[in-house]
Amino acid sequence: DVQLLESGGGLVQPGGSLRLSCAASGFTFSKYAISWVRQAPGMGLEWVSVITADGGSAYYADSVKGRFTISRDNSQNTLYLQMNSLRAEDTAVYYCAKVGRLVLTWFDPWGQGTLVTVSS
Amino acid sequence: QSALTQPASVSGSPGQSITISCTGTSSDVGGYNYVSWYQQHPGKAPKLMIYEVSNRPSGVPDRFSGSISDNTASLTISGLQPADEADYYCSSYTSRDTLLFGGGTKLTVL
Numbered sequence: 243d244v245q246l247l248e249s250g251g252g253l254v255q256p257g258g259s260l261r262l263s264c265a266a267s268g269f270t271f272s273k274y275a276i277s278w279v280r281q282a283p284g285m286g287l288e289w290v291s292v293i294t295a296d297g298g299s300a301y302y303a304d305s306v307k308g309r310f311t312i313s314r315d316n317s318q319n320t321l322y323l324q325m326n327s328l329r330a331e332d333t334a335v336y337y338c339a340k341v342g343r344l345v346l347t348w349f350d351p352w353g354q355g356t357l358v359t360v361s362s
Numbered sequence: 363q364s365a366l367t368q369p370a371s372v373s374g375s376p377g378q379s380i381t382i383s384c385t386g387t388s389s390d391v392g393g394y395n396y397v398s399w400y401q402q403h404p405g406k407a408p409k410l411m412i413y414e415v416s417n418r419p420s421g422v423p424d425r426f427s428g429s430i431s432d433n434t435a436s437l438t439i440s441g442l443q444p445a446d447e448a449d450y451y452c453s454s455y456t457s458r459d460t461l462l463f464g465g466g467t468k469l470t471v472l
Binding site for chain 2 (some may be wrong): 277279286287288289292301303304324337340345346348349350351352353354355
């Protein structure tokens with residue numbers, strides 16, 4: 243079974259940093275782009291970032307550009323999201339999701355999510 | 363970029379059909395065949411229901427179908443079942459190499 247498991251969420255103060263991880267299994271990790279999507283409490287889905295299969299290219303939503311950095315370690319089948327200069331509006335459940343093909347087409351499957359709370 | 367436009371809510375009775383629309387622009391929905399639909403039950407992760415406008419992943423019932431006309435994509439669910447009650451989101455690739463989601467539609471099965 244293809245599985246994605248996020249970790250690293252928690253409570254952080256405004257202006258702080260946090261690194262999320264996404265451990266993948268059940269597929270050839272190095273052959274697929276992987277994305278982060280977030281969902282603020284009671285709100286809809288928001289695409290955050292995607293990284294290509296080889297890690298050579300990354301794309302970001304305007305709302306996180308310059309503050310968040312996506313990366314991957316294909317030897318460890320793990321995706322990361324380094325989040326700096328965190329704001330209250332970054333509070334959300336963060337999901338990682340495997341891209342179906344190419345870079346930004348569809349997401350399947352999704353992990354169970356990890357909650358990030360930015361508050362003083 | 364603004365989210366794609368979806369109705370906030372739709373409802374239907376068991377056995378009926380409903381359609382959820384997703385309106386964008388020629389720079390996203392109308393410009394590419396990369397519209398997807400996701401189902402999300404409360405407290406759960408989203409699940410892919412339709413990809414590339416009208417394709418169903420393995421395991422998704424054929425009661426779920428997708429289509430597109432100009433800048434508006436649609437998800438139709440026929441033979442509504444109580445288990446279909448959930449939030450539904452569309453998404454589309456955009457010309458800026460980003461991805462947009464719709465605001466989400468809450469489906470109520472009466």
